[in-house]
Amino acid sequence: MSGLDELDRRDAAARSAAASTPRRGAVDPVKALMHRHRELCERAVDPLEIAAGLEAHGMTDRTAARFRHRDVFALAEEMYARVSRDADTSQPTPPAAPRVHAGWVVLTLLPGALCAAALAAVHLTHGRSRLLAAAAGALAVALALHAALRRGPLSRTGTDRPGPRPGAASGRTTPWTLWLVAYSLLGNGLLDNALAGGPDTLPTGTADGPWPLTAAPVLALALACAPAAWAAHLLTARARRKLAASRGLEDFATAVRPLLLGVFALFLGALAVLLTLSGSALGQPAAHAEALALGALLFLARLLTTHGFTYAPAVVLTAAATVEAVALATVFAARLPGLGFLATPVEALVTTWGADSVPTLTCAAAALALLVHATRKLTRASAHAPPEPAR
Template identity: 65%
Template sequence: MSEEAKPDDTGPHSVTPSDGADPYTPPAPNTPRAPEISTGVKPTTPAPAHRSAADPVKALMHRHRELCERAVDPLEIAAGLEAHGVTDRTAVRFRHRDVFSLAEEMYARVPRDGETPPPPTPKQTSRPRADWVLLTLLPGALCAATVAGIRLTDGQSRLVAALVGFLAVSLAVRAALARGPLGTPDRAPTTGTSTWTYWLLAYATLGDGLLAAAVTGGPDALPTGAADGPWPMVTAPVLALTLSCAPAAWSAHLFAARARARLTVSRGLEDFAASVRPLLFGTFALYLCALAALSVLSAAVLAEPTAHTQVIALGALLFLARLLTVHGFTHAPAVVLTAAVTAQATALASSFASRLPGCGFLAAPVDALVDLWGPGGIQILSCGLGALALLIHGSRKLTRASAHAHAQAEAPC
């Protein structure tokens, strides 16, 4: 074969990509080549190289196919992508300015039966339902009735009234937390924090009195239900906390509804987080103001010693723990509540263990804290630090779009 008849080395079968090429850059067109000599053999068609790389969004849709198919709007896809680690900076690699723009294209390209659905419109906030409102008012009403029954009875009748009231209030709180803005979503796993919540409420009623008696060598008798007994019992904190169930539901509803509305208008994950963070702090402050007012009112009506700092610390801890649980973050609330209960139980145990021979040093930290802040210092320290930890954790988790993708803008229960 002559030199002119040799095949050109730059034909389609000898294309070599250059090093460091952009994987999402479409392949360059074929370079000109010399006319081929017919040899009677049918040429094979080369496989299209980089077909998937030329459409990076299609490859991303394939990896998140289930998310794209079940999504009811682009916001759900954006939240799902964020939960899988896709950020606004990552979206630039897919030729989009942010995750929201990328999610809109993915939602539009999902094949659906029938005609293409119209663009989703922002969901309207539903109005309060009467049954949900009544459910949040029920714990406070039953607790007030229980406190009245304890004060109007004596002896065995008082014990019966306390037990029946405790059971009724527990069922009412459980019902209030089952639906509405304080209801746990189906996707949230069970953490078993109810036991720790009951402990914290019981300590708010009996713990300070027991600790005050323990550091002085008591108690000499069981609690009688009176604030001036050998083991003092206060009911104003529990009454204020149960009455605050309604403000807590309203605050959680306000936070979920406003965050969902801002999710529909945000154009980036950083933009959404920056707009929701002040909303979270404002909602938290609104609940604390309502709780402080209820604490002052309860202590004045029941003529009991004021314990506003303890009530606010405990209420802040329980509210933030529930708010995180409602939005699907259950691990941190369980850990923090367990730590608070452990601190309170350790303080009580060390006070009694110090009475053993040679163990007097065990009560030194507790005695120092009681001398400095009084018996309520244990509750303030354990619940206050726990609430601060959950607030910091919530400022990172509750400002994510994925925390509000499935949030229902429902009225409080």
């Protein structure tokens, strides 16, 4: 019996040792995860890229605990170590911050310079020449802005990241962005004129005409392309530093959230200064509330698009432009027999707070929605992972 007891004890000890020894192969959870994300592991240049990719696929620190790791970063380090050991790749290095290039600096300054030149040409010309100058200036500014958004910090070059490609989103948002900017230029004057029974004539391109043109906000927004690019560059550079130093997804989100809000406030401060300067130069009201709301909306929409989140900006910009268009449409529709009630809400709003209250409230609400969305999306590690190099 003593011999049998000894054999039983040895057998129990062997089973205990086998159970405590981590087994590789099909039952190894990390290996199974690596097989599921084989392409991500093979192309990763550092563990941070694997961590960002796992997070983009829905992995959280709590999920990583099922793989016997304290967080996603620790899990990514093991996955990278296994791939590196097999492929004999170099040791990981922190992601480098994007460099400032003279090309994109010039491109971000170009829209403001061309807008100032176009406004000067409109001011110095008359009649048909003024119309041609306005058309040529608008085309030049649009082309310069398009070039600025395709290069530098305001462009999205990492099209291999998870998420929709930027081209389709740009096509959806461009008409609505143009409408919002055009409304800030001509919309308030048209709304006032429509409520008074007009317009009887086309805009003359001046601020004192029957259909006044408000150019100060548009000039300030064009000039703000440069501080927007610098703010986006600052966010990317600082976020990648924090990405290299973070030890968990929650830690990274906590560190990046005040950075995002600070960059947003920095841009709004720069835009406020440009609005004051533009209003003084043109001798027009700066319309701070309306222009700041519109600038915040456009900046957040571009920031989200730059980092690969294109759906929300497209929806919010479309909604904001639609609200402004409906406000104008109801005023004209109210002239039809029996439909006078349609203009009552807009007329009451304009009578109480002025014509600029319509775009101000609309853009402010839209910007607030995007700000809440940005604090969720742009605090994720996957939003700031370096783009994969072109192959």
